[in-house]
Amino acid sequence: MFSQEILKGTIKPLIIKLINEEGKMYGYQITQKVKELSSQKIVITEGALYPALHKLVDEGILITESEWIGNRERKYYLLSESGKQTAVKKLDEIKESISMLVHLFDLKPLVYDVK
Amino acid sequence: MFSQEILKGTIKPLIIKLINEEGKMYGYQITQKVKELSSQKIVITEGALYPALHKLVDEGILITESEWIGNRERKYYLLSESGKQTAVKKLDEIKESISMLVHLFDLKPLVYDVK
DNA sequence: TAATTATACATAATAATGTTATGTATAATA
């Protein structure tokens, strides 16, 4: 499988990014979305996902909204009001970090766009 | 200071990359090089550096060459013969991982090159 | 000259964060 070591520290920002775009998401949906976006290469395990979600709630960034589909709970996570602001900051930070990695490992230029 | 969380898992590949380019490097030199390349933003601590170097030696990727500068030891690290091959693989892997992050966090396109 | 900073190695205690394994349970599909 994909080398996921580098994903250390990126799960929380990734969750924030996805929820910021989708409005609200539930845990299982997040794992599927990430699988899809990564062409099945990245599989977020439950042992990483749920503690991360709970921490984001504890930090006040996310709030939850439970919905019952038949007899099964679906726990949606969405950005809190203050979370919307911190989301922007956190995403800027992670983008800066990724740009740094791109620089350190000489991945630039990634895209040549011919006009 | 810089958010270094994302650097988790990147120290060993970074060491490999730098040694691969420079031929040989010693610990302190690596910390200084990374500082320089990152505009002082990334500071590799000794607690991360030396265990990482020792592990790379244990894994057979690096070998050492001690040099005495006056009364002070300078321990150079260089790629072993087999390490030269694994270096290429490891660097390909990390580059693939970083590209994945770039994709997941929508950092593309980073560079527009007009022809 | 004395004190501080830079160079240079290293390890231990602790914290953070992931993987693997396990647990419970419903709904859908083979």
Place this chain on the structure above:
DNA sequence: TATTATACATAACATTATTATGTATAATTA
């Protein structure tokens, strides 16, 4: 009917970083 997919969650463990500590020489500054 058995398996897979959906859906939550936690515990044991592994990995890897930070912070603190330790030792010591060389160079610079007060």
